[in-house]
Amino acid sequence: METTEQSNKSGIEKFRPYFGLLKPVKTQFAGGLSMGILYGAASGFGLPFLLYKIIPLVSADPRPDIWKMAAYIAVFPVAMLIRSASGFINTYLISFCGMRVLIQLQSRVLRKLQALPLGFFHENTVGDLMARVTGDTLALQQVLTKVANDLVKQPVTMIGAVSALIYLAVKEQDVWFLMLFLATMPLIILPLRVFGKRILKRAKQVQAQSGDISKYVSENLSAVREVRAFNLQENEITRFDQALDNFCHLSMKVVKYSNIVRPTVEVVGVFCVSGAVVYMLEKNIIAAAASMLAALYMAYDPVKKFGEIHVAMKKGEAALERIEYVLHAENYVPEPGHPVPLENVRGQVDFENVHFRYLEEWVLKDVTLSFKPGSVVALVGPSGAGKTTIADLIPRFYDVQQGEVKIDGIDVKSVSKEALRSVISVVSQDTFLFNDTILENIRIGRPEATDEQIFEAARHAFAHDFILELEEGYATVVGERGTRLSGGQKQRIAIARAFLKQAPILILDEATSALDSESEKKIQVALERLVCEKTVFMIAHRFATIRMADTIVVMEDGYVRGVGSHDELYNSDELYTKLYNRQFSGD
Numbered sequence: 001m002e003t004t005e006q007s008n009k010s011g012i013e014k015f016r017p018y019f020g021l022l023k024p025v026k027t028q029f030a031g032g033l034s035m036g037i038l039y040g041a042a043s044g045f046g047l048p049f050l051l052y053k054i055i056p057l058v059s060a061d062p063r064p065d066i067w068k069m070a071a072y073i074a075v076f077p078v079a080m081l082i083r084s085a086s087g088f089i090n091t092y093l094i095s096f097c098g099m100r101v102l103i104q105l106q107s108r109v110l111r112k113l114q115a116l117p118l119g120f121f122h123e124n125t126v127g128d129l130m131a132r133v134t135g136d137t138l139a140l141q142q143v144l145t146k147v148a149n150d151l152v153k154q155p156v157t158m159i160g161a162v163s164a165l166i167y168l169a170v171k172e173q174d175v176w177f178l179m180l181f182l183a184t185m186p187l188i189i190l191p192l193r194v195f196g197k198r199i200l201k202r203a204k205q206v207q208a209q210s211g212d213i214s215k216y217v218s219e220n221l222s223a224v225r226e227v228r229a230f231n232l233q234e235n236e237i238t239r240f241d242q243a244l245d246n247f248c249h250l251s252m253k254v255v256k257y258s259n260i261v262r263p264t265v266e267v268v269g270v271f272c273v274s275g276a277v278v279y280m281l282e283k284n285i286i287a288a289a290a291s292m293l294a295a296l297y298m299a300y301d302p303v304k305k306f307g308e309i310h311v312a313m314k315k316g317e318a319a320l321e322r323i324e325y326v327l328h329a330e331n332y333v334p335e336p337g338h339p340v341p342l343e344n345v346r347g348q349v350d351f352e353n354v355h356f357r358y359l360e361e362w363v364l365k366d367v368t369l370s371f372k373p374g375s376v377v378a379l380v381g382p383s384g385a386g387k388t389t390i391a392d393l394i395p396r397f398y399d400v401q402q403g404e405v406k407i408d409g410i411d412v413k414s415v416s417k418e419a420l421r422s423v424i425s426v427v428s429q430d431t432f433l434f435n436d437t438i439l440e441n442i443r444i445g446r447p448e449a450t451d452e453q454i455f456e457a458a459r460h461a462f463a464h465d466f467i468l469e470l471e472e473g474y475a476t477v478v479g480e481r482g483t484r485l486s487g488g489q490k491q492r493i494a495i496a497r498a499f500l501k502q503a504p505i506l507i508l509d510e511a512t513s514a515l516d517s518e519s520e521k522k523i524q525v526a527l528e529r530l531v532c533e534k535t536v537f538m539i540a541h542r543f544a545t546i547r548m549a550d551t552i553v554v555m556e557d558g559y560v561r562g563v564g565s566h567d568e569l570y571n572s573d574e575l576y577t578k579l580y581n582r583q584f585s586g587d
């Protein structure tokens, strides 16, 4: 998946699609650009030109008087002042524009991640995505800061210096000097190309390896219990050490190739300058020597810096490619072009000839079901039968490949995801709480709710009392992922959220983990209150919940095997009877 159309492009082409992001800072960019041009012209052409013009004046015979000399010489500090000031303003403005572009890029990545469907997060690990969103954007930022300094200045300096060389060659009627300079160019550009390719390859490997490292760390930190319970610490350390070793090995290759470019260019440059000196002595053009050497230096120096820019750009390309993996990821659950409004939802839900697969294998096969508003539906069946999948299709966590899922007769694919999800509450078995206060965690259900409405929802969910017993009550911060609360308490907070949301459709993924009987009883009563006047889909792992349901759907291997009430199915549906009896004999 990494090899997108983008990755076939090279160099500046890769960055071209992002030039549009410069729009909001176009004035600063234009300012930076003109300052860079001024700097480049002053360095590349200005200095050799001034030397060429002023040296004969100050060394004229007879010597000019001291005031005239001072005036001639003063031109150099003034020129230097212009060069330094424009150089500084250029770097500042270009860095500013770069940062603004980067911020927009980061924001695009996060926006894209919000839009991507659940499937994307199953295909990619959190650690790797974290590395792409933070590590790779940071790498890009470092590249940018490095490159911004030289991006405009150096090419213009080079053009200026080459123009100065041409000017001097014409003035001195000596083109050989110019030829000598041009002949050395391929010698300098060759190592840039060779090493640049290697750097790109290695930099990509380094970034991927850093993704792996971050994957190990995030896995290790989210499985602290398992790691200790199964004595996996040593394994984890070995795995991590190996990844670090590999990272170090690859990073050193990048260091090697990055740092070989500059000395190579320097050595070739020194040979050429030495050749030029010999040539000038031989030709006896000493008068123009200072300006020619200055022009030569000004022409080689940018090449040396190009080397560094090239290296940095290659590292940037590697980081950009990894970021683009997210930016260009296909959204399998797209927003409709012209969303149909979904208003005053009654809660009729229909599945019409639904076929669905995550990968190759169909996990739902020709499912056709129809539920009236207010139905309380229990989905039962052996593990892996497709119960969760059916429920996930209603809020479009996934899209069906064949058939339709409809709410009040409207295909869910034709309404906006936001509108669709605003009419559905989901209470999952693994409640996620944000590291915020209990009050704010419940408010997620309806952001505009008043505190009083939140307390009311918590009362309905049997959460109010235990919350008040906490030292800081509703202001208690729950800890990362809600670690400071028990499983049952977290679930009651999830139910309170659903009470607050009051959506006409409710999906309840019943908890599989055993709760103490007190907690379970309260949750049961809270759920019974919650399901009132809603169309409810319960993924029933335990049959105790089933008595709330008026319709039971029996699933097996992706097929619907039976639909009816408990009384209708018990004894008439073999699979249901078996599942039911097994639960109760096991309880």
Ligand SMILES: Nc1ncnc2c1ncn2[C@@H]1O[C@H](COP(=O)(O)OP(=O)(O)OP(=O)(O)O)[C@@H](O)[C@H]1O
Pocket: 119, 122, 358, 359, 363, 381, 382, 383, 384, 385, 386, 387, 388, 389, 390, 539
């Ligand atoms: N993200 C996924 N990627 C690939 N296959 C999946 C994914 N999620 C579920 N499956 C497969 O789809 C099938 C149906 O899974 P589903 O979770 O809907 O079953 P279930 O009836 O809810 O099971 P359980 O009672 O164990 O939760 C299973 O074979 C499962 O392995």
